[in-house]
Amino acid sequence: MSENHAAPSTVGQLSAHGDESAPEFYHPPEELVNNSNIMAYAREKGFADVEALRQWSVENYQEFWADMATRMVDWYQPFTTVLDESAAPFYQWFNDGSINIVHNALDRQVKTWRKNKVALIWESEQGDNKTFTYWQLYKRVNKFANVLKAMGVKNGDRVTIYLPRIPEIMIAMLACAKIGAMHSVVYGGFSVEALQTRIQDAQSRVLITADGGFLNGKIVELKKITDEAIKHSPVVETVIVVKRTGHDVPMEQGRDIWYHELMALPIASPKCETEPVGAEHPLYMLYTSGTTGTPKGLVHTHGGYQVGVATTMHFTFDIKEDDVWWCAADPGWVTGHSYIVYGPLILGATQVMYEGAPTFPYPNRWWNIVERYGVTVFYTAPTAIRGLMRFGEAWPSRHDLSSLRLLGSVGEPINPEAWRWYHRVVGKNNCPIMDTWWQTETGAFMITPNPTTPLKPGSGTRPFLGIDAAVVNEQGEPAGDDEDGLLVIKKPWPAMLRTVYNNPDRYIEQYWTKIPNLYTAGDSARQDDDGYFWVIGRIDDVIKVSGYRLGTAEVESALVSHHDVAEAAAIGLPHEVKGNAIHTFVILKNGVEASEDLADELIAHVGKMMGPIAKPEAINFVTSLPKTRSGKIMRRVLKSRALGLPEGDLSTLEA
Ligand code: WT7
Numbered sequence: 001m002s003e004n005h006a007a008p009s010t011v012g013q014l015s016a017h018g019d020e021s022a023p024e025f026y027h028p029p030e031e032l033v034n035n036s037n038i039m040a041y042a043r044e045k046g047f048a049d050v051e052a053l054r055q056w057s058v059e060n061y062q063e064f065w066a067d068m069a070t071r072m073v074d075w076y077q078p079f080t081t082v083l084d085e086s087a088a089p090f091y092q093w094f095n096d097g098s099i100n101i102v103h104n105a106l107d108r109q110v111k112t113w114r115k116n117k118v119a120l121i122w123e124s125e126q127g128d129n130k131t132f133t134y135w136q137l138y139k140r141v142n143k144f145a146n147v148l149k150a151m152g153v154k155n156g157d158r159v160t161i162y163l164p165r166i167p168e169i170m171i172a173m174l175a176c177a178k179i180g181a182m183h184s185v186v187y188g189g190f191s192v193e194a195l196q197t198r199i200q201d202a203q204s205r206v207l208i209t210a211d212g213g214f215l216n217g218k219i220v221e222l223k224k225i226t227d228e229a230i231k232h233s234p235v236v237e238t239v240i241v242v243k244r245t246g247h248d249v250p251m252e253q254g255r256d257i258w259y260h261e262l263m264a265l266p267i268a269s270p271k272c273e274t275e276p277v278g279a280e281h282p283l284y285m286l287y288t289s290g291t292t293g294t295p296k297g298l299v300h301t302h303g304g305y306q307v308g309v310a311t312t313m314h315f316t317f318d319i320k321e322d323d324v325w326w327c328a329a330d331p332g333w334v335t336g337h338s339y340i341v342y343g344p345l346i347l348g349a350t351q352v353m354y355e356g357a358p359t360f361p362y363p364n365r366w367w368n369i370v371e372r373y374g375v376t377v378f379y380t381a382p383t384a385i386r387g388l389m390r391f392g393e394a395w396p397s398r399h400d401l402s403s404l405r406l407l408g409s410v411g412e413p414i415n416p417e418a419w420r421w422y423h424r425v426v427g428k429n430n431c432p433i434m435d436t437w438w439q440t441e442t443g444a445f446m447i448t449p450n451p452t453t454p455l456k457p458g459s460g461t462r463p464f465l466g467i468d469a470a471v472v473n474e475q476g477e478p479a480g481d482d483e484d485g486l487l488v489i490k491k492p493w494p495a496m497l498r499t500v501y502n503n504p505d506r507y508i509e510q511y512w513t514k515i516p517n518l519y520t521a522g523d524s525a526r527q528d529d530d531g532y533f534w535v536i537g538r539i540d541d542v543i544k545v546s547g548y549r550l551g552t553a554e555v556e557s558a559l560v561s562h563h564d565v566a567e568a569a570a571i572g573l574p575h576e577v578k579g580n581a582i583h584t585f586v587i588l589k590n591g592v593e594a595s596e597d598l599a600d601e602l603i604a605h606v607g608k609m610m611g612p613i614a615k616p617e618a619i620n621f622v623t624s625l626p627k628t629r630s631g632k633i634m635r636r637v638l639k640s641r642a643l644g645l646p647e648g649d650l651s652t653l654e655a
Pocket residue numbers: 288334335409410411412413414435436437438439440441460521522523535537538544547548549
């Protein structure tokens with residue numbers, strides 16, 4: 001694992017030790033602690049402090065999660081079994097209960113005074129904005145659910161959603177869930193190849209997209225990319241197109257239909273019964289990059305997932321009735337699924353959604369939004385903080401950010417410099433930062449502080465309630481204090497992934513075989529002598545670029561699809577803002593000449609195939625790649641060489 005510890009000098013925890021004057025612990029404001037949801041629960045359960053509650057909840061995790069499943073959400077038919085382990089690691093939670101996530105997100109809200117509460121404040125970098133009450137959102141979802149039914153979408157079908165960060169993405173996802181269909185959202189920053197493989201794997205007959213989206217004042221051509229992807233995935237029969245930009249796009253007769261036209265038809269009635277489904281009924285699949293080959297469609301379910309999402313948001317971000325929540329992620333990633341689309345609605349919160357870049361037209365855009373809407377809890381990624389830091393303090397300082405009471409971070413380790421800046425400049429030394437470690441697989445937070453936790457910059461502190469996390473060595477034995485090892489989860493949890501879509505073997509292989517009976521996350525970590533966790537980074541062939549998860553295999557396959565490329569390898573190397581950047585090593589076909597122009601062309605090619613986020617930082621033309629005797633590229637060796645580090649164990653290197 002040693003190659004992953006080559007943290008750069010400016011990014012990563014290794015730089016934590018530079019600043020002698022900084023305090024070790026940052027203590028939360030007393031008022032926040034005393035009024036927190038988690039403290040209230042600890043008191044109710046008779047615990048002296050939150051840490052005692054946490055220890056109890058880990059030991060009695062089934063009892064804890066059953067309590068949450070009863071308190072946080074409503075069931076049509078209550079469950080009698082909490083956890084069914086008979087087919088482990090295919091665990092089942094609340095199996096015999098009947099529920100639907102949309103019932104808890106919308107239906108039950110409109111039966112209370114929250115009917116007229118603002119659910120969503122949406123704003124775009126273009127300056128337009130819209131507000132939806134729970135009632136308005138509820139009716140839109142009903143209408144669109146009826147449209148989907150009229151298009152022949154049934155319980156169990158998969159619908160691909162490829163939309164920008166606009167309210168319709170929420171409406172579409174909720175409409176699928178409402179009728180028991182699975183959504184498969186493809187992030188709007190992905191391109192042809194990524195979209196095509198995901199449509200193909202999910203076998204979606206219906207796809208929902210837009211004529212475009214806005215980013216940095218430019219139009220992202222979602223419809224054109226869709227058309228190209230469908231050429232290679234003929235399974236799609238119907239494309240529903242949201243008019244967002246209003247610019248001209250080709251519409252194919254008999255296949256493409258405008259969203260607004262469908263929503264104006266009598267079939268789009270605002271009344272639609274939510275379909276009761278079993279707790280284990282699949283809610284969605286979300287593709288994520290793994291060690292090898294094609295992305296995996298991770299499957300989440302209606303029951304356990306919503307319990308996990310609602311519970312974590314309630315205790316970690318301490319959401320109260322009058323909060324204004326803003327998660328700046330994209331709904332197309334799990335962060336957006338859990339903490340934009342589902343979590344806030346289940347808790348009945350008001351939230352902000354922003355379509356566009358944080359720096360458009362100026363680097364104060366986010367702080368301006370916080371001030372105007374009175375955002376109280378704000379959640380973003382380290383890469384965004386580092387990016388905004390570069391523009392200086394003057395931008396946030398021009399705004400009144402005093403409405404903020406809690407901040408959050410997710411996606412990759414946050415380096416202490418960025419943490420301190422976020423804490424001081426954005427949070428005015430008054431807002432604890434919830435550094436939440438979790439994954440698409442885990443569905444909800446796994447290691448995270450809560451508002452009562454003394455913080456250390458760069459550490460996610462301790463596992464969430466009911467979560468049994470540990471650091472172990474390759475043999476599965478506990479690692480010592482400050483010793484690097486594998487991050488594992490020892491007990492199942494309700495929001496965990498259930499399988500890899502259509503590929504149960506891959507589920508077992510990927511997560512449950514490295515160390516028998518323990519879930520291995522694919523991250524390395526260590527625990528300090530306070531028991532705090534420090535996540536170091538991925539140990540597999542996954543690269544976190546600006547918090548986005550990309551597989552080396554996907555980048556390599558995009559490169560090899562270029563007619564001049566014979567072979568390619570991709571690795572991640574430290575980058576000051578992005579955390580990691582993609583560096584590639586390319587062997588050209590015989591007779592092809594390496595040149596700067598060709599390098600640029602290859603970078604553009606990967607951008608076109610995969611999406612802008614996958615564009616390599618550098619192309620290195622080489623004549624050979626280090627391989628094992630069985631022919632696998634040794635990316636570890638490439639990385640060590642690039643960083644000027646010892647190359648480690650080369651015993652398997654091809655002679
Ligand atoms: C991987 C999962 C979960 C939402 C977004 C990412 C890294 C995530 C943290 C954090 C250190 C983190 C890990 C993890 N990661 N959050 N707070 N500290 N590392 O989901 O795309 O499935 O990526 O992101 O490496 O395994 P994802």
